[in-house]
Amino acid sequence: MLRRVLLPTILFSLAYGLWLSESFNAIAAGVAIFLFGMLSMEEGFKSLTGGWLERILARTTDRLWKSITFGVVSTTLMQSSSLVSVIAISFLGAGMIGLGAGIGIIFGANLGTTTGAWLVAGFGLKVNISAFAMPMLVFGVVLVLQQVRALRGLGYVLAGLGFIFLGIYFMKDGFDSFKDQVDLASYSVPGFRGLLIYAGLGVLATVVMQSSHATLVLTIAALSAGQVSYENALALAIGSNVGTTITAIIGALGANIDGKRLAVAHLIFNVVTGAIAIGSIGWLVRIVAWLAGRLGIAPDDYTLQLAVFHTLFNVIGIAVMLPFTAKLVAFLIRVLPEPASTTVAPRFLNDAALSLPDACIEAVRRETAHILDNGVEIVAHGIGLHRRDLATDEWLGNIVRRSNRPLELDIEQRYVRSVKPLFSALVAFVSRADVDGEAADRLHSLRAAAHQVVEAVKGMKHLNKNLSRYMRSDNQSIRAHYDLVRIQLAEVLRVLVTTRATDGDFDLAALGFDEAKLGLRELDERLMHQLSDDIRARRIDGAVVTSIMNDAHYALDIGLSLVSAAQTLASSGSEETMRATEDLTLDDTEVRELDRDS
Amino acid sequence: MKLKRALKAVRAFLDADERERLRQRSAIKKVLRKLKGRERSLAEEAESAGSAGKARSIRQKRRVVRAQRKKGVEALRELR
Numbered sequence: 001m002l003r004r005v006l007l008p009t010i011l012f013s014l015a016y017g018l019w020l021s022e023s024f025n026a027i028a029a030g031v032a033i034f035l036f037g038m039l040s041m042e043e044g045f046k047s048l049t050g051g052w053l054e055r056i057l058a059r060t061t062d063r064l065w066k067s068i069t070f071g072v073v074s075t076t077l078m079q080s081s082s083l084v085s086v087i088a089i090s091f092l093g094a095g096m097i098g099l100g101a102g103i104g105i106i107f108g109a110n111l112g113t114t115t116g117a118w119l120v121a122g123f124g125l126k127v128n129i130s131a132f133a134m135p136m137l138v139f140g141v142v143l144v145l146q147q148v149r150a151l152r153g154l155g156y157v158l159a160g161l162g163f164i165f166l167g168i169y170f171m172k173d174g175f176d177s178f179k180d181q182v183d184l185a186s187y188s189v190p191g192f193r194g195l196l197i198y199a200g201l202g203v204l205a206t207v208v209m210q211s212s213h214a215t216l217v218l219t220i221a222a223l224s225a226g227q228v229s230y231e232n233a234l235a236l237a238i239g240s241n242v243g244t245t246i247t248a249i250i251g252a253l254g255a256n257i258d259g260k261r262l263a264v265a266h267l268i269f270n271v272v273t274g275a276i277a278i279g280s281i282g283w284l285v286r287i288v289a290w291l292a293g294r295l296g297i298a299p300d301d302y303t304l305q306l307a308v309f310h311t312l313f314n315v316i317g318i319a320v321m322l323p324f325t326a327k328l329v330a331f332l333i334r335v336l337p338e339p340a341s342t343t344v345a346p347r348f349l350n351d352a353a354l355s356l357p358d359a360c361i362e363a364v365r366r367e368t369a370h371i372l373d374n375g376v377e378i379v380a381h382g383i384g385l386h387r388r389d390l391a392t393d394e395w396l397g398n399i400v401r402r403s404n405r406p407l408e409l410d411i412e413q414r415y416v417r418s419v420k421p422l423f424s425a426l427v428a429f430v431s432r433a434d435v436d437g438e439a440a441d442r443l444h445s446l447r448a449a450a451h452q453v454v455e456a457v458k459g460m461k462h463l464n465k466n467l468s469r470y471m472r473s474d475n476q477s478i479r480a481h482y483d484l485v486r487i488q489l490a491e492v493l494r495v496l497v498t499t500r501a502t503d504g505d506f507d508l509a510a511l512g513f514d515e516a517k518l519g520l521r522e523l524d525e526r527l528m529h530q531l532s533d534d535i536r537a538r539r540i541d542g543a544v545v546t547s548i549m550n551d552a553h554y555a556l557d558i559g560l561s562l563v564s565a566a567q568t569l570a571s572s573g574s575e576e577t578m579r580a581t582e583d584l585t586l587d588d589t590e591v592r593e594l595d596r597d598s
Numbered sequence: 599m600k601l602k603r604a605l606k607a608v609r610a611f612l613d614a615d616e617r618e619r620l621r622q623r624s625a626i627k628k629v630l631r632k633l634k635g636r637e638r639s640l641a642e643e644a645e646s647a648g649s650a651g652k653a654r655s656i657r658q659k660r661r662v663v664r665a666q667r668k669k670g671v672e673a674l675r676e677l678r
Contacts, residue, residue: 515662576625583673
């Protein structure tokens with residue numbers, strides 16, 4: 001309802017303003033070009049990140065001060081706190097960073113965003129910025145047309161920067177000529193009332209434009225043209241800081257509970273910082289004047305003083321909130337608890353993860369691992385074992401012989417409750433992912449891995465029927481065969497449960513699963529030899545022989561499916577490393593040949 | 599000679615396929631080095647294997663690693 005009223009109102013107001021005033025044209029066009037430049041830069045950084053962002057994220061966010069530094073540096077480079085907030089929310093939703101690290105990134109992003117004011121006030125307004133913009137646009141567009149993704153990304157960034165500079169130029173020009181028609185400064189409201197009104201205007205402008213950067217640049221341009229008083233400009237800057245949290249809230253609507261918690265943390269931080277700034281504005285203005293003097297800023301250079309103010313109140317906000325980070329995390333977890341659920345729901349597939357290819361792939365990878373975990377548990381229970389039996393070093397022959405009673409188990413029900421809904425959600429999620437090229441291939445291979453787990457569980461359903469019956473058989477030979485089937489699967493499950501790829505050894509872990517495949521085939525052959533001996537010695541009758549042969553085949557398929565799924569999951573790292581691992585992985589024919597040669 | 603090398607480097611920089619080929623070769627070599635290390639450590643394990651079952655298991659793993667290394671070398675040859 002609000003959107004239906006708000007958008008036409010904005011469009012109508014803009015149209016009226018554009019018709020009314022030439023200068024307003026220039027200002028509005030400047031804002032539009034500036035915002036387009038920011039979108040272009042965001043697009044460029046998304047293309048440029050590839051897999052390295054994920055790799056550096058783990059190393060740079062394991063401590064709070066590192067998270068804050070990451071937030072400052074990334075926002076300074078990308079000139080967009082909204083993008084960094086969205087990245088933090090996506091990665092948090094995909095389970096790649098913790099809530100504490102996410103909060104640190106948000107703190108850092110708020111500080112990093114102040115560099116934009118320095119850039120505009122210190123450089124943008126003092127030089128002929130359009131002269132820099134033109135070559136950037138030219139080279140940027142040339143690079144955008146290239147096939148190589150990195151060059152295209154660089155092109156978007158360069159062109160984006162060019163548009164940003166051009167937008168600043170038009171805004172400045174627009175305000176300079178607007179001064180001749182309307183003196184907005186005559187409408188300034190002094191005192192505390194003015195502070196609140198203009199802070200509110202700052203919030204409104206940021207919500208409408210979805211960019212605190214744009215509000216700040218507009219404010220600086222207006223201030224340099226004398227269209228807004230220094231005190232009112234400070235209030236606009238405070239308002240823009242609070243208004244930027246709306247973007248984070250919108251971005252978190254499709255996120256899981258952690259993403260929502262981070263958005264609320266962002267809101268709390270910015271509101272607290274804004275309240276501190278408003279409450280101590282007098283002191284802050286005096287401190288800014290003193291700092292400006294020390295930095296050699298002229299007393300009448302209000303634009304640079306605004307930049308100092310913007311940085312100062314964000315630094316104060318971080319200093320105030322930092323000691324309470326752990327308490328804030330605890331508070332958020334208490335106030336926004338994990339929703340209770342009686343059915344197994346996806347843990348990592350949330351809309352926020354769809355916004356970035358890296359986060360999307362990681363969310364699907366983790367959810368596939370979740371499906372594999374559930375599948376492994378069902379298969380373990382299907383052969384009468386528990387997960388704890390697989391996590392020990394004890395010889396599996398002993399464990400299998402000791403656990404000779406089938407567990408109470410309805411595999412169909414377990415599949416419907418803990419595998420099927422996850423797989424359905426994963427398929428739907430992958431189909432909604434807006435990725436192409438190698439990222440799309442990776443998603444499809446992970447989906448195929450999840451499907452292999454589903455096939456394994458379905459195979460277990462068939463195997464379990466005879467297994468439950470014959471594992472307690474009075475015929476020792478029949479029992480021995482089914483024990484061998486159980487050992488065959490238990491060997492594979494033990495490898496899956498105990499293999500954890502350590503940093504940098506994802507490729508070795510993935511290749512290590514070829515050993516499990518060979519082990520499966522060798523056990524299968526041994527089973528067939530033993531069966532032939534038992535048939536010759538008439539220890540087992542014909543009907544049971546057929547069952548054993550079918551069930552051995554099911555077990556082999558189940559084992560190979562699970563290993564193959566685990567192998568896909570273990571493949572990680574750079575695209576080249578993943579492809580190299582795939583090239584060296586033995587296919588089925590090669591494993592069979594090895595088995596024949598043994 | 600220096601000019602030829604410089605031209606080759608510029609060609610590699612501008613030619614996306616050439617860069618891709620070199621990156622792929624480098625990635626395969628990296629994995630092959632790790633596999634060599636793994637084979638060496640399995641050989642050491644085999645010397646101190648306590649039981650026949652464990653020795654058989656280690657032999658099996660070594661066969662797999664050797665097959666993977668052979669496959670890697672062939673892949674490198676194709677990428678030359």
